[in-house]
Amino acid sequence: MRAKTAEKWKVQYNAPDISPETINCNGCTEEGIKFAHCNQYEIRNCVISKGFKNCADCDKLESCSIVRNIHKYVPDALENLKSLN
DSSP states (O other): OHHHHHHHHHHHTTOTTOOGGGGOOSOTTSSSOOOTTGGGOHHHHHHHHHTOSSGGGOTTGGGOTTTHHHHHHOTHHHHHHHTTO
């Protein structure tokens, strides 16, 4: 499944360096394995800097300029986040 996902994301995000080994992740705020480029990931850094568990904890979720593009490409993401609260 990771191999299929990596191949899809390579094309979808024009990211040739994505491989099955780089898409393992224990979660943004958890210790352990992270997705490639996680330390530069704006959403992760925002969540950590605010002391949140995830974006669903933020009262600016629906108007957030950081996640707006993700919601545009993955419309279910906003609903998934809202369901966490």
